[in-house]
Amino acid sequence: AQSVTQLGSHVSVSEGALVLLRCNYSSSVPPYLFWYVQYPNQGLQLLLKYTSAATLVKGINGFEAEFKKSETSFHLTKPSAHMSDAAEYFCAASGGTSYGKLTFGQGTILTVHP
């Protein structure tokens, strides 16, 4: 069965510092991969997605992620954190090369301090 692992349930950075949120998936066939952001008491907003095209994917709000098949990873980065980036981030994988059913990781809470 497909699984998604996010390393680190909490990440804390200073404003202006690099943001790195880690995600690994388990699948013999590279699935579609996604990063979502969730602000308190809100639904999920798509940040970016990998759908077997370019391995470096750029998303909204300055975030990007790199798909590495050899490492089965899809880590999320942002060069300079902003206070408004504080939220919970979820990595997700589809069941195959389509959007379909998503399997989510446990989430990483990002805290940004001045």
Added chain:
Amino acid sequence: DAGVTQSPTHLIKTRGQQVTLRCSPKSGHDTVSWYQQALGQGPQFIFQYYEEEERQRGNFPDRFSGHQFPNYSSELNVNALLLGDSALYLCASSFGAGELFFGEGSRLTVL
């Protein structure tokens, strides 16, 4: 253009009761998926409806059932509520197997 709308936003039930949650998909979308997000966890897939039929189902008991109407809106029903059913229930819509758009969820508390 309205996005995915869910109702109610919050509700409280007691153990053993039944609950119905509603979802209106984004305009132009014909597929609705439901997810359960327990506190501190990632969302878990419950099921997906397309053409008024359940197309895929996650690992949830039969107490969880759903329906899709001809206008593509959907309901999630949970019978015989347990304390562990307390969660945020998210609805997502798509056009076929396309990108998912999520609503803001219905937060269910079971006492």
